[in-house]
Amino acid sequence: MTMNSILNPDDIKKALDAFKAADSFDHKKFFEMVGLKAKSADDVKKAFHVLDADNSGFIEEEELKFVLKGFATDGRDLTDKETKAFLQAADKDGDGKIGAEEFTALVRE
Template sequence: MAMSSILNTDNIKKALDAFAVADSFDHKKFFEMLGLKTKSFDEVKKVFTVLDADNSGFIEEEELKFVLKGFAKDGRDLTDKETKAFLKAADKDGDGKIGVEEFAALVKE
């Protein structure tokens, strides 16, 4: 499933452009710019499913590095610093990965 079937392509482009520079990623602003905060749980779950590249039911740290590429193929990789900060913000149960409930909660923050 393509992100463009869930989110507005102009919003995706603007959000990716806003965080094109390394160490500039802010998940709260990113989700807001995408319009993801206003989406239903089912729509957020669809986004989660696209980002869960290995279909494990979780977004692991390795997958987080490539999260922007999940929105558009030309998205940049997150730096290690950005990846760790993103994981820390979302991983509420401390298991080192992000479940769908944790992801949905992070999006709605």
């Protein structure tokens, strides 16, 4: 499964273009721009599974760095600062990784 089967490819491209500059990533705006915020809980979980590259059931910090590539292969890597801020925003239980429920809650913010 790819993000293109869940989200509109044009929306993905616009969102990636909006956050091309380093340290410009804002997860709330991004999830809204790609249309994920308006999707069903089922679709949000599908997106989570696309981003969980190692199929561990969690998105770890190392996977977060490449989260934009999960939306499109030409997406940039997040900076260390962006990765840490993203993890901090989503990791509600403090275990250092993002579970499916935490991801869904983050998308819905």
